[in-house]
Amino acid sequence: MKIIMLGAPGAGKGTQAQMIADKYGIPHISTGDIFRENVKNGTELGMEAKKYMDEGALVPDELTVKILLDRVAKDDCKNGYVLDGFPRTIPQAEVLEKAITEIGDKIDFAINVDVPDENIIRRMSGRRACPACGATFHIEHVPPVKEGICDKCGKELILRDDDRAETVKNRLEVYHKQTQPLISFYTERDVMRTVDGTMDRKEVFEAITAILA
Ligand code: AMP
Numbered sequence: 001m002k003i004i005m006l007g008a009p010g011a012g013k014g015t016q017a018q019m020i021a022d023k024y025g026i027p028h029i030s031t032g033d034i035f036r037e038n039v040k041n042g043t044e045l046g047m048e049a050k051k052y053m054d055e056g057a058l059v060p061d062e063l064t065v066k067i068l069l070d071r072v073a074k075d076d077c078k079n080g081y082v083l084d085g086f087p088r089t090i091p092q093a094e095v096l097e098k099a100i101t102e103i104g105d106k107i108d109f110a111i112n113v114d115v116p117d118e119n120i121i122r123r124m125s126g127r128r129a130c131p132a133c134g135a136t137f138h139i140e141h142v143p144p145v146k147e148g149i150c151d152k153c154g155k156e157l158i159l160r161d162d163d164r165a166e167t168v169k170n171r172l173e174v175y176h177k178q179t180q181p182l183i184s185f186y187t188e189r190d191v192m193r194t195v196d197g198t199m200d201r202k203e204v205f206e207a208i209t210a211i212l213a
Helices: 013-024 031-040 044-053 061-072 090-102 117-125 165-179 181-188 201-212
Strands: 002-006 028-030 081-084 109-114 127-129 136-138 192-196
Touching: 002 013, 002 181, 013 028, 013 081, 013 109, 013 201, 028 031, 028 061, 031 044, 031 061, 044 061, 061 081, 061 090, 090 181, 109 181, 109 201, 117 127, 117 165, 165 181, 181 192, 192 201
Parallel strands: 002 081, 002 109, 028 081, 109 192
Antiparallel strands: 127 136
Protein backbone atom coordinates (compact mmCIF):
# COMPACT_ATOMS: atom_id res chain seq x y z
CA MET A 1 0.00 0.00 0.00
CA LYS A 2 1.36 3.40 -1.03
CA ILE A 3 0.00 6.28 0.99
CA ILE A 4 0.65 10.01 0.94
CA MET A 5 -0.12 12.17 3.96
CA LEU A 6 -1.19 15.72 3.20
CA GLY A 7 -1.98 18.53 5.59
CA ALA A 8 -0.47 21.70 6.97
CA PRO A 9 2.73 21.49 9.00
CA GLY A 10 1.69 20.65 12.56
CA ALA A 11 -1.60 19.00 11.54
CA GLY A 12 -0.45 15.74 13.12
CA LYS A 13 0.27 13.89 9.90
CA GLY A 14 3.64 12.66 11.17
CA THR A 15 2.04 10.98 14.19
CA GLN A 16 -0.63 9.41 12.00
CA ALA A 17 1.94 8.33 9.42
CA GLN A 18 3.88 6.49 12.14
CA MET A 19 0.71 4.79 13.41
CA ILE A 20 -0.15 3.65 9.86
CA ALA A 21 3.42 2.41 9.34
CA ASP A 22 3.25 0.36 12.56
CA LYS A 23 -0.16 -1.12 11.79
CA TYR A 24 0.58 -2.09 8.18
CA GLY A 25 4.27 -2.91 8.57
CA ILE A 26 5.43 -0.41 5.94
CA PRO A 27 8.12 2.28 6.29
CA HIS A 28 7.24 5.80 7.37
CA ILE A 29 9.23 8.15 5.15
CA SER A 30 9.49 11.78 6.25
CA THR A 31 11.58 14.10 4.10
CA GLY A 32 11.64 16.53 7.07
CA ASP A 33 13.25 13.79 9.23
CA ILE A 34 15.76 13.01 6.49
CA PHE A 35 16.72 16.69 6.28
CA ARG A 36 16.92 17.07 10.08
CA GLU A 37 19.15 13.99 10.29
CA ASN A 38 21.44 15.55 7.69
CA VAL A 39 21.48 18.88 9.54
CA LYS A 40 22.41 17.05 12.75
CA ASN A 41 25.21 15.16 11.02
CA GLY A 42 26.48 18.32 9.33
CA THR A 43 26.35 16.85 5.81
CA GLU A 44 26.50 19.06 2.72
CA LEU A 45 22.83 18.36 2.04
CA GLY A 46 22.00 19.27 5.64
CA MET A 47 23.86 22.58 5.48
CA GLU A 48 22.12 23.53 2.25
CA ALA A 49 18.67 22.44 3.51
CA LYS A 50 19.01 24.27 6.84
CA LYS A 51 19.02 27.68 5.16
CA TYR A 52 15.51 27.06 3.88
CA MET A 53 14.18 25.14 6.88
CA ASP A 54 15.06 27.88 9.37
CA GLU A 55 12.97 30.35 7.38
CA GLY A 56 10.03 28.01 6.97
CA ALA A 57 10.65 27.86 3.22
CA LEU A 58 10.70 24.71 1.11
CA VAL A 59 14.00 23.10 0.21
CA PRO A 60 14.33 23.31 -3.61
CA ASP A 61 12.76 20.44 -5.58
CA GLU A 62 16.12 19.42 -7.15
CA LEU A 63 17.49 18.49 -3.72
CA THR A 64 14.31 17.00 -2.33
CA VAL A 65 13.19 14.80 -5.20
CA LYS A 66 16.46 12.91 -5.44
CA ILE A 67 16.61 11.93 -1.77
CA LEU A 68 12.99 10.77 -1.90
CA LEU A 69 13.37 8.71 -5.08
CA ASP A 70 16.52 7.05 -3.66
CA ARG A 71 14.63 6.23 -0.47
CA VAL A 72 11.55 4.66 -2.09
CA ALA A 73 13.80 2.55 -4.35
CA LYS A 74 15.12 0.70 -1.27
CA ASP A 75 14.12 -2.91 -0.61
CA ASP A 76 11.96 -2.19 2.42
CA CYS A 77 9.58 -0.17 0.19
CA LYS A 78 8.61 -3.13 -1.99
CA ASN A 79 5.29 -3.62 -0.17
CA GLY A 80 4.56 0.06 0.07
CA TYR A 81 5.22 3.06 2.28
CA VAL A 82 3.63 6.05 3.87
CA LEU A 83 5.04 9.40 2.78
CA ASP A 84 4.94 12.25 5.26
CA GLY A 85 5.90 15.71 4.01
CA PHE A 86 6.40 14.65 0.40
CA PRO A 87 5.20 15.70 -2.14
CA ARG A 88 4.97 19.35 -1.14
CA THR A 89 4.71 20.87 -4.64
CA ILE A 90 3.03 19.89 -7.92
CA PRO A 91 6.42 19.26 -9.63
CA GLN A 92 7.35 16.87 -6.77
CA ALA A 93 4.02 15.04 -7.21
CA GLU A 94 4.61 14.76 -10.95
CA VAL A 95 8.09 13.30 -10.51
CA LEU A 96 6.78 10.79 -7.97
CA GLU A 97 3.88 9.82 -10.22
CA LYS A 98 6.25 9.26 -13.14
CA ALA A 99 8.60 7.09 -11.06
CA ILE A 100 5.73 4.98 -9.70
CA THR A 101 4.02 4.61 -13.08
CA GLU A 102 7.33 3.44 -14.58
CA ILE A 103 7.33 0.46 -12.21
CA GLY A 104 3.67 -0.28 -13.09
CA ASP A 105 2.32 0.88 -9.75
CA LYS A 106 0.21 3.71 -8.33
CA ILE A 107 -0.53 5.72 -5.18
CA ASP A 108 -3.44 4.09 -3.34
CA PHE A 109 -4.51 6.97 -1.11
CA ALA A 110 -3.64 10.59 -0.38
CA ILE A 111 -4.98 11.45 3.05
CA ASN A 112 -5.51 15.06 4.04
CA VAL A 113 -5.36 15.65 7.79
CA ASP A 114 -7.42 18.82 7.91
CA VAL A 115 -6.79 21.37 10.73
CA PRO A 116 -7.59 25.13 10.64
CA ASP A 117 -4.61 27.53 10.73
CA GLU A 118 -5.52 28.97 14.18
CA ASN A 119 -5.26 25.52 15.77
CA ILE A 120 -1.94 24.88 14.04
CA ILE A 121 -0.36 28.08 15.37
CA ARG A 122 -1.50 27.21 18.91
CA ARG A 123 -0.24 23.66 18.64
CA MET A 124 3.16 24.40 17.15
CA SER A 125 4.27 27.24 19.36
CA GLY A 126 3.70 24.90 22.34
CA ARG A 127 5.99 22.21 20.96
CA ARG A 128 9.32 21.56 22.67
CA ALA A 129 12.06 19.32 21.35
CA CYS A 130 15.13 17.72 22.84
CA PRO A 131 18.24 18.83 20.91
CA ALA A 132 20.09 15.70 22.07
CA CYS A 133 17.76 12.73 21.47
CA GLY A 134 15.04 14.28 19.27
CA ALA A 135 12.12 13.48 21.64
CA THR A 136 9.22 15.93 21.31
CA PHE A 137 6.79 17.27 23.91
CA HIS A 138 3.99 19.83 24.08
CA ILE A 139 3.60 22.26 26.98
CA GLU A 140 -0.19 21.66 27.07
CA HIS A 141 -0.79 18.21 25.60
CA VAL A 142 2.36 16.14 26.25
CA PRO A 143 4.30 18.00 28.96
CA PRO A 144 7.57 16.53 30.21
CA VAL A 145 7.53 15.33 33.84
CA LYS A 146 9.91 18.14 34.82
CA GLU A 147 9.21 21.45 33.09
CA GLY A 148 11.70 22.22 30.32
CA ILE A 149 13.66 18.96 30.73
CA CYS A 150 13.66 15.92 28.43
CA ASP A 151 12.09 12.85 30.09
CA LYS A 152 14.30 10.53 28.10
CA CYS A 153 17.80 12.00 28.45
CA GLY A 154 17.60 14.90 30.92
CA LYS A 155 18.71 17.65 28.47
CA GLU A 156 17.11 21.09 28.41
CA LEU A 157 14.25 21.27 25.89
CA ILE A 158 14.18 23.90 23.16
CA LEU A 159 11.64 25.54 20.88
CA ARG A 160 12.86 24.52 17.43
CA ASP A 161 13.50 27.43 15.06
CA ASP A 162 10.91 26.04 12.67
CA ASP A 163 8.24 25.93 15.44
CA ARG A 164 8.49 29.68 16.28
CA ALA A 165 5.26 31.61 15.66
CA GLU A 166 6.83 33.73 12.91
CA THR A 167 8.23 30.68 11.12
CA VAL A 168 4.96 28.79 11.56
CA LYS A 169 3.06 31.63 9.85
CA ASN A 170 5.53 31.50 6.96
CA ARG A 171 5.19 27.74 6.73
CA LEU A 172 1.40 28.00 6.63
CA GLU A 173 1.62 30.57 3.85
CA VAL A 174 3.97 28.31 1.93
CA TYR A 175 1.61 25.39 2.56
CA HIS A 176 -1.44 27.21 1.18
CA LYS A 177 0.43 28.46 -1.88
CA GLN A 178 2.56 25.47 -2.83
CA THR A 179 1.17 22.33 -1.19
CA GLN A 180 -2.60 22.79 -1.04
CA PRO A 181 -2.89 22.54 -4.86
CA LEU A 182 -2.00 18.85 -4.37
CA ILE A 183 -5.51 18.30 -3.01
CA SER A 184 -6.91 18.98 -6.50
CA PHE A 185 -4.08 16.95 -8.07
CA TYR A 186 -4.99 13.81 -6.09
CA THR A 187 -8.74 14.49 -6.25
CA GLU A 188 -8.44 14.33 -10.04
CA ARG A 189 -6.75 10.94 -9.64
CA ASP A 190 -9.58 9.77 -7.39
CA VAL A 191 -7.35 8.86 -4.42
CA MET A 192 -7.96 11.92 -2.22
CA ARG A 193 -9.59 11.43 1.21
CA THR A 194 -9.95 13.97 4.02
CA VAL A 195 -10.12 13.37 7.77
CA ASP A 196 -10.88 15.91 10.50
CA GLY A 197 -7.49 16.43 12.18
CA THR A 198 -8.95 18.37 15.13
CA MET A 199 -10.17 15.14 16.77
CA ASP A 200 -7.87 13.37 19.22
CA ARG A 201 -5.16 11.26 17.67
CA LYS A 202 -6.95 7.93 18.26
CA GLU A 203 -10.12 9.16 16.57
CA VAL A 204 -8.14 10.53 13.63
CA PHE A 205 -6.43 7.16 13.32
CA GLU A 206 -9.78 5.32 13.38
CA ALA A 207 -11.04 7.56 10.57
CA ILE A 208 -7.89 6.78 8.57
CA THR A 209 -8.03 3.02 9.08
CA ALA A 210 -11.69 3.05 8.01
CA ILE A 211 -10.50 4.58 4.73
CA LEU A 212 -7.61 2.13 4.26
CA ALA A 213 -9.63 -0.98 5.21
P1 AMP B 1 8.46 18.73 8.05
O1 AMP B 1 9.08 18.06 9.22
O2 AMP B 1 7.84 17.78 7.06
O3 AMP B 1 7.49 19.81 8.43
O4 AMP B 1 9.65 19.46 7.24
C1 AMP B 1 10.49 20.42 7.85
C2 AMP B 1 11.12 21.30 6.78
O5 AMP B 1 11.89 20.49 5.88
C3 AMP B 1 10.13 22.04 5.88
O6 AMP B 1 9.68 23.25 6.44
C4 AMP B 1 10.96 22.25 4.62
O7 AMP B 1 11.88 23.32 4.80
C5 AMP B 1 11.76 20.96 4.54
N1 AMP B 1 11.03 19.93 3.74
C6 AMP B 1 10.54 18.74 4.17
N2 AMP B 1 9.96 18.06 3.17
C7 AMP B 1 10.09 18.84 2.07
C8 AMP B 1 9.67 18.70 0.70
N3 AMP B 1 8.99 17.62 0.28
N4 AMP B 1 9.98 19.71 -0.15
C9 AMP B 1 10.66 20.79 0.26
N5 AMP B 1 11.06 21.00 1.52
C10 AMP B 1 10.78 20.03 2.43
